Amino acid sequence: MSAWSSLTSNKKAPVSRDSPLLPTSHLGGAITVKGVLDTQGELHIHGNVVGRINADRLVLRAGGYVEGDIVARDVHIEGHLNGRIFALNVTVDSSANVSGRIFHNTVTVAFGARVDGRMPWRPLNYFESLDQLPETRP
């Protein structure tokens, strides 16, 4: 069990996690979601999300806004994030605006990105044993 699968819906073992059968979810630019989003697949966000996100891969598009913690294997940020990221691989695009800690194993930050927060490196087993998110002060 790995971080994203243990933290995500945990009904079924990660059987379906890497299968391409899982369709990508899109949240359009006009949408506002308040609550918990939980998926074993890929999630693209153009709109606004307030709440916790668990995913295998998360893409926050330019114009999108997320307020809350993100737990995923891969995270790609082009939009505005106010919250923490717990992910093995993080890419922060040049149009991104991130405030909050980025817990990562590998991170890429593009020239032009705006990042306000620490970027703590964590080993792989940190994410594997990540059952409960730590309390961190902003």
Next chain:
Amino acid sequence: MTIFNRNVPEPTTNGRTSMPETTPSPAPSSTNVNRPVASSQPMSNLSPASTSVISKALKITGQLESTENIQIEGEVNGDIRAASVKVGSNAKVKGNVYGEEVELAGSVEGKIEAKKVILTRTAHMSGDVVHQDITIESGAFIDGHCRPEYGKTDSKSAPLSYKSPSAPPIMPEKTNGIGAKA
């Protein structure tokens, strides 16, 4: 000297200063191009960007609100408001669904309030349907009332948010008026 010789021709071919500059310099220009496009995207053009798809792998606990269309193939625990809502055949919604148009092929536990409601043959509806125009295909399951009161309930659903500030002062006036007339 060989190093210098290697370096010298490259700036001349580029016509500009140093070689590491060449790779970053396209990046800012592309971002400058992208930013206005990105800001205009959600407003106007891209229909795939404006239509939201909750795939079968996604479970949402909470509210969804959109001025565009929402297609649900996964699971939603909470209320949904959108211009048009399509609930796919394997989708599950626990909560109320509000929209101009609602097409249900999956299951809903809660209320549907929409101008136009379509229950397909695979629909499973537990709760009331408030509509103006309804289509029920053979095979659809309904446990609840179907009430053609969408226009009236629209005015009812609108005051829901205003209830606490506006409704109390209006109500006494009405009763006073009625009482005076009577």
